[in-house]
Amino acid sequence: MTGKAWLLAAALLLPSLAGAAGMSIQASVDREELALDELVRLEVRVEAPETPTLSLPTQGFEFDVASRASSRSTSINMGGGGGMKVQQIFTFHFGLRPRRAGELTIPPIEVAAGEARGETQPITVKVLPPGSATSRPARPGQQAPPIFGFPSSPGAAATPNGGSSRAWHGWERDLQLAVEVDRTEVFLGEQVTASVWVLSPVGVAETGNFKPPAYDGFWTEQLEVPRELTQQIRKKDGLPLRAYLLQRMALFPTRAGPLELGIHAIDLVVRVASDDPFYPFGDVQRVTRRSPPVTLTVKPLPATAPARFDAVNVATATLTASLSPKAAAVGQPLTLRLVAEGEGNVKAWSLPALPALAGVRAFTPSTSDQLKPRGLKFAGSRLVETVLVPEAPGPLVIPALSWTVFDPKAGAFRELRTAELRVEVAGGPSAAPGGASPAAQNTLFPGLRPIRPAGPLVRAGTPGSSWPLWAFLFTPVAAFLLLVGVDRYRERLLADGGARRVRIAGRVARQRLTSASRLLGSPDAAPFFAEVERALTGYCTDKLGRPAAGLTRDELAQALAEAGAHPPALRALATALDACDAGRFGGVLAREELLEMAGRAMATLEEAHWHAPGGGP
Amino acid sequence: MTALLLLWLAAATPAAEANAAGPAASAPAVAPASPPVDPGLRAEQAGALYLAGDYDGAARGWRALVDEGWESVGLHLDLGNALLRLGFRGRAIASFQRALALDPGDADVQANLEQARAQNVDRLVGEAQPPLQARLLARTPDRAALALFGLAWSTFWLLLWLRSRSSRSARRWLGPAALLAALLAAAGGALLAGKAADRRTPSAVLIAPASAVREGPSRTLKPAFELHEGTTVRVLEAQGDVARVKLLNGLEGWVASADLEVI
Numbered sequence: 001m002t003g004k005a006w007l008l009a010a011a012l013l014l015p016s017l018a019g020a021a022g023m024s025i026q027a028s029v030d031r032e033e034l035a036l037d038e039l040v041r042l043e044v045r046v047e048a049p050e051t052p053t054l055s056l057p058t059q060g061f062e063f064d065v066a067s068r069a070s071s072r073s074t075s076i077n078m079g080g081g082g083g084m085k086v087q088q089i090f091t092f093h094f095g096l097r098p099r100r101a102g103e104l105t106i107p108p109i110e111v112a113a114g115e116a117r118g119e120t121q122p123i124t125v126k127v128l129p130p131g132s133a134t135s136r137p138a139r140p141g142q143q144a145p146p147i148f149g150f151p152s153s154p155g156a157a158a159t160p161n162g163g164s165s166r167a168w169h170g171w172e173r174d175l176q177l178a179v180e181v182d183r184t185e186v187f188l189g190e191q192v193t194a195s196v197w198v199l200s201p202v203g204v205a206e207t208g209n210f211k212p213p214a215y216d217g218f219w220t221e222q223l224e225v226p227r228e229l230t231q232q233i234r235k236k237d238g239l240p241l242r243a244y245l246l247q248r249m250a251l252f253p254t255r256a257g258p259l260e261l262g263i264h265a266i267d268l269v270v271r272v273a274s275d276d277p278f279y280p281f282g283d284v285q286r287v288t289r290r291s292p293p294v295t296l297t298v299k300p301l302p303a304t305a306p307a308r309f310d311a312v313n314v315a316t317a318t319l320t321a322s323l324s325p326k327a328a329a330v331g332q333p334l335t336l337r338l339v340a341e342g343e344g345n346v347k348a349w350s351l352p353a354l355p356a357l358a359g360v361r362a363f364t365p366s367t368s369d370q371l372k373p374r375g376l377k378f379a380g381s382r383l384v385e386t387v388l389v390p391e392a393p394g395p396l397v398i399p400a401l402s403w404t405v406f407d408p409k410a411g412a413f414r415e416l417r418t419a420e421l422r423v424e425v426a427g428g429p430s431a432a433p434g435g436a437s438p439a440a441q442n443t444l445f446p447g448l449r450p451i452r453p454a455g456p457l458v459r460a461g462t463p464g465s466s467w468p469l470w471a472f473l474f475t476p477v478a479a480f481l482l483l484v485g486v487d488r489y490r491e492r493l494l495a496d497g498g499a500r501r502v503r504i505a506g507r508v509a510r511q512r513l514t515s516a517s518r519l520l521g522s523p524d525a526a527p528f529f530a531e532v533e534r535a536l537t538g539y540c541t542d543k544l545g546r547p548a549a550g551l552t553r554d555e556l557a558q559a560l561a562e563a564g565a566h567p568p569a570l571r572a573l574a575t576a577l578d579a580c581d582a583g584r585f586g587g588v589l590a591r592e593e594l595l596e597m598a599g600r601a602m603a604t605l606e607e608a609h610w611h612a613p614g615g616g617p
Numbered sequence: 618m619t620a621l622l623l624l625w626l627a628a629a630t631p632a633a634e635a636n637a638a639g640p641a642a643s644a645p646a647v648a649p650a651s652p653p654v655d656p657g658l659r660a661e662q663a664g665a666l667y668l669a670g671d672y673d674g675a676a677r678g679w680r681a682l683v684d685e686g687w688e689s690v691g692l693h694l695d696l697g698n699a700l701l702r703l704g705f706r707g708r709a710i711a712s713f714q715r716a717l718a719l720d721p722g723d724a725d726v727q728a729n730l731e732q733a734r735a736q737n738v739d740r741l742v743g744e745a746q747p748p749l750q751a752r753l754l755a756r757t758p759d760r761a762a763l764a765l766f767g768l769a770w771s772t773f774w775l776l777l778w779l780r781s782r783s784s785r786s787a788r789r790w791l792g793p794a795a796l797l798a799a800l801l802a803a804a805g806g807a808l809l810a811g812k813a814a815d816r817r818t819p820s821a822v823l824i825a826p827a828s829a830v831r832e833g834p835s836r837t838l839k840p841a842f843e844l845h846e847g848t849t850v851r852v853l854e855a856q857g858d859v860a861r862v863k864l865l866n867g868l869e870g871w872v873a874s875a876d877l878e879v880i
Contacts, residue, residue: 361704364826366738389704445702445732449725451667451695454660454679460688472767476774483778 027120048113057107067095177289189314190408206269213262224248250378256300317342321418341381359392393427505542529584572601707824738845766805773798830870
């Protein structure tokens with residue numbers, strides 16, 4: 001650094017005065033001269049009680065911000081008679097890319113922390129045309145990379161801007177996300193191996209939010225994705241750097257012409273040296289890095305491709321076929337295995353199809369892949385299995401199968417061929433009488449349980465439309481209702497019996513009197529009198545609803561009166577019954593007179609308003 | 618219980634329609650010639666063809682009987698055997714499953730079905746064991762469920778009638794007996810209703826060697842996965858020539874109806 005530059009840096013490092021009460025602001029750049037295609041690093045240090053915010057100017061700011069990072073450190077000063085003093089220092093780093101050549105000025109940057117306001121001094125840098133040789137800032141990277149963020153030697157701790165800080169801030173420039181490809185010119189379908197690395201002069205503690213591009217125009221397969229960051233030491237431009245592999249991909253271009261791998265991005269947490277001598281453990285800073293795009297040239301395949309060539313078959317491979325078992329009988333399945341093995345996009349390979357074979361039934365083939373990358377090359381094998389069932393005895397010949405591929409190593413098309421396969425098919429079961437078809441003679445499923453008589457066949461139908469369901473559903477209900485109805489009817493009939501007997505009592509009694517009249521001429525008078533008495537007492541029994549024979553005359557008269565008989569009727573009945581008793585026991589009453597007396601008593605009783613037994617009307 | 622029965626009755630007709638509208642492609646085709654009148658005799662003739670090695674002729678004979686509406690465990694078993702011998706594994710599995718629907722405990726059918734399924738390409742991941750109700754439904758023949766319901770239902774009403782005309786002492790045990798019969802009738806009704814619900818989403822078997830399963834009914838959709846011959850699915854709905862199916866592990870998708878045979 002020239003003496004002029006030292007003076008410039010010293011001037012810039014003076015604390016800003018503008019309104020920075022309780023806040024100290026310093027701004028510095030790592031160089032005062034740079035080429036148009038280079039970056040200048042701007043560092044703004046703010047000592048403030050609260051977290052400050054920076055506003056980059058929008059007017060007159062002729063730089064693009066290529067990167068930004070921030071950190072915070074806390075220092076505790078004890079002594080000086082002032083007691084313990086806690087300081088918080090916020091450091092902001094900007095990577096600025098100039099937009100034009102010439103004298104460019106970084107305008108004042110406004111800083112606000114709570115109520116405090118301030119701004120940096122303007123800084124002027126000289127921008128030379130692209131590719132110009134400029135005085136590069138001092139780089140500690142000329143030494144071994146610092147371990148855990150600390151410079152490896154005291155001499156390397158001096159910063160290029162000559163400030164009082166002992167930490168080195170050039171790590172931002174050398175921390176990169178790089179995409180490396182093993183070749184930039186390939187054939188269509190040929191593998192390109194892309195490795196994504198983090199290159200850093202300081203330790204990387206953590207990675208996150210890795211965003212790969214869409215890889216438009218490529219078929220991608222992962223070769224390697226480390227589970228944890230592993231550090232390697234690599235040299236770049238003579239500078240030893242830590243290198244961390246993020247992922248390694250096999251890319252297969254799917255179209256010819258220039259293809260660009262898009263931008264990868266990642267968030268990193270790095271450990272850097274502390275500015276504070278009282279805090280020797282270093283700072284942790286978060287930064288974001290993007291990879292520059294990588295352009296590949298994809299050459300089309302030679303125009304001399306054979307007619308049967310499929311563009312997905314770009315491979316350095318071999319093709320074999322096998323048939324098992326080696327002997328078979330009609331109907332016994334055989335398996336044809338076609339195996340392609342080698343380097344290339346295994347999952348996309350299209351293997352040759354088996355042609356139709358006479359007397360052989362071929363089932364739909366099944367495909368399986370086994371991937372075994374060889375170093376940085378995507379490789380493996382693709383297996384196509386086809387089950388064949390011979391349907392006729394005799395030799396079964398699988399013809400040689402041809403597979404045309406483009407070998408990118410040789411840069412030419414190759415035709416891979418399998419050997420012809422032959423197996424002798426023994427005869428199956430003898431032909432069935434009636435000319436059974438060959439297919440009927442196969443011996444598939446030998447352990448099948450035999451057929452049986454079909455048994456009684458029934459009509460299949462849905463249960464909803466079959467009569468048993470309806471019968472099961474409604475018959476019990478109907479039967480229940482019918483039986484209950486019959487019971488009720490019988491009970492009703494029984495209940496109606498008393499009234500009916502009351503109603504027909506006169507008719508019954510008259511029938512008995514008629515019977516008694518037939519006994520008028522009988523020499524034995526006892527049956528006549530007994531029949532007349534039965535007619536009268538039976539009449540009373542029916543009217544009362546209970547036996548009347550056991551009642552005295554008074555009880556009978558009272559019961560009849562309660563049942564509705566009026567006194568004249570009661571008297572007529574009593575007279576008739578007395579006459580009947582008199583006649584039975586030797587009285588002189590003529591039979592005809594008794595019959596007439598009983599008839600009058602009946603007629604008189606019939607005039608009464610009888611109640612039904614039990615109190616009914 | 619009555620509601621369950623009404624559900625069953627209401628479901629019976631759509632189920633029949635689903636069966637009729639389903640992909641009942643017959644292979645081999647139904648014999649068009651006028652067959653003998655006696656179906657038992659025709660079944661015997663087909664059996665004779667089978668024993669003579671003419672599996673194709675036997676399958677045609679038995680298939681014609683099935684298409685005419687005849688069924689028995691033996692008929693479906695025999696047809697399944699013939700189809701299996703002919704290489705129609707998916708259709709054979711469907712026939713065996715029809716036999717099991719009639720008699721879930723038939724050991725011969727179970728053994729042959731297991732043999733046919735042993736060559737299935739698809740292995741379902743995450744296949745859950747069916748719930749107890751589904752297993753009970755699968756293992757109960759239709760006729761057994763109907764008989765259980767009918768007997769319990771009839772007994773219930775008989776006991777009610779006896780109770781109405783019995784003495785007080787007899788009513789003490791007739792009441793609980795009627796309650797037990799009612800519970801059994803409800804169980805039988807639930808079985809019948811469950812079977813009716815099953816018929817709304819009938820089972821089907823893939824009969825095509827491979828069938829693309831899409832996430833929608835449109836054939837322009839990219840296939841999500843592929844099913845192969847012999848896999849049993851449940852048909853949830855049909856739209857045109859595609860059907861929405863559900864696998865036993867819960868996966869759903871749309872397949873061509875022609876690739877299915879509804880059981």
